[in-house]
Amino acid sequence: MAKLxxxxxxxxxxxxxxxxxxxxxxxxxxxxxxxxxxxIPLRDINRESAASLDPHRPVIVYCWDSA
Amino acid sequence: MAPxxxxxxxxxxxxxxxxxKAGKLDWMAAGLPTEGENAARPRAGTVxxxxxxxxxxxxxxxxxxxxxxxxxxxxxxAVDPNRVVLGLLRAGELAKDPDMLIEQAMRPGPSTFxxxxxxxxxxxxxxxxxxxxxxxTTSDGKLVGLLLKSDAVKEAEGCPDCVRKMx
Numbered sequence: 019m020a021k022l023x024x025x026x027x028x029x030x031x032x033x034x035x036x037x038x039x040x041x042x043x044x045x046x047x048x049x050x051x052x053x054x055x056x057x058i059p060l061r062d063i064n065r066e067s068a069a070s071l072d073p074h075r076p077v078i079v080y081c082w083d084s085a
Numbered sequence: 086m087a088p089x090x091x092x093x094x095x096x097x098x099x100x101x102x103x104x105x106k107a108g109k110l111d112w113m114a115a116g117l118p119t120e121g122e123n124a125a126r127p128r129a130g131t132v133x134x135x136x137x138x139x140x141x142x143x144x145x146x147x148x149x150x151x152x153x154x155x156x157x158x159x160x161x162x163a164v165d166p167n168r169v170v171l172g173l174l175r176a177g178e179l180a181k182d183p184d185m186l187i188e189q190a191m192r193p194g195p196s197t198f199x200x201x202x203x204x205x206x207x208x209x210x211x212x213x214x215x216x217x218x219x220x221x222t223t224s225d226g227k228l229v230g231l232l233l234k235s236d237a238v239k240e241a242e243g244c245p246d247c248v249r250k251m252x
Contacts, residue, residue, distance in 0.1 A: 020091035020104040025112060028105045040109070041090040050119040050201075052112055060086050063093045073099055080105040081086040 020079070028078055036076040052080070113201035114224035127240045129207045130200025133221040133230030139164045142171060146190045147183025149174065162220055162228055163191045169226040170197055175218065197222040200229050202251045207232060208241035210252050 023031065032038060038055035040047050047057035058067050060081075071077055091102045105111075113119060116130065138161040140149040153161050159179065163172035172191030181190045197220045198207060211219060211234040221229040 020088065020095065020102040022106045023103045024107065025105070025115060025117075027103075031103065036103070039090070039094075041087055042109075048121055049123045050109065050113065050121045052109065053118060053120050055120075058090075060090050060093075063090055063097075065097060068094060068097045068099070071094075071099070076101040076103060077094055077099050078103045078105055079087045079090045079094065080108045081090075083108040083110045 023078065028080075031076055031078060034076075036078050037071055039071070039077060039079045040081070041079050042081050046082075055080075110201075111224070114199050116200055116223065123203060126244060127204040128200060129198050129202040129204060129221045129232055129237075130229050132204050132207075132236050132240050133200070133232040134236070135230040137162055137228075137231035139168070139228065140174075140187050141165075142186065142188035142191075144187045145183060146174075146179065146181050146185045146187060149187060150179040150183065153179060160218055160231060162231060163187050164228055168228045170195070170220045170222050170228050173218075173220060195220055197226070198232070198252065199224065203244065204237055205241040205244035205246060206250060206252060208234070208237040211237055 038052055039058050040051050040055045041058060041060045043059050044057055087104050091104045094102050138153045138156055138158050140161050140163055142163060149161050159176040161174045162170055164170055172193045173195040174191050178190050200221055216234060218231050218233050221232050
């Protein structure tokens with residue numbers, strides 16, 4: 019089960035090498051995303067797209083809010 | 086959406102997955118920088134005037150009006166000691182009895198907007214709802230500045246609509 023983190027924990031994890039993934043649509047990502055985040059929309063998460071992530075580093079996912 | 090994404094990644098073998106539950110909205114409401122097409126476009130927080138006069142509930146209308154006029158303003162924002170917005174005074178409120186307390190004269194609980202709202206959306210909203218000025222605040226209610234409709238409309242010229250509405 020994924021850990022729930024807040025903004026401060028996110029900043030700490032990113033500073034220590036975590037990978038940020040925005041799971042909203044590509045268009046929403048293009049408008050605004052957190053610095054350094056990559057776009058993998060929810061519907062596109064599969065073995066191929068996940069291969070762009072380093073499995074040995076933490077991954078943080080986010081969307082707009084808690085939905 | 087993000088919990089499902091996290092679950093999917095875990096099923097794909099990722100063992101250290103976290104979910105930033107408050108999401109992009111929380112990040113932007115905190116005034117932190119973003120990347121992308123909108124990053125360089127004006128937003129409510131960048132266009133809002135930061136030099137708007139502020140006052141407390143126990144100030145007198147006449148004193149606040151004099152201060153506002155001296156600063157070439159016909160509006161003021163009532164705030165608490167932490168700059169949390171409590172009320173708005175426009176020309177009509179500032180013209181009330183000079184001895185009246187701000188608490189009695191102000192328009193309490195004005196609609197406030199977050200700094201990240203694109204200026205095009207703000208301009209459209211303020212025009213549609215006939216808002217001449219609106220306080221822009223952080224997510225915890227602290228005053229960032231006062232956004233004038235005239236400034237918003239001017240800055241919005243040429244700005245495209247965004248995919249997601251933020252008001």
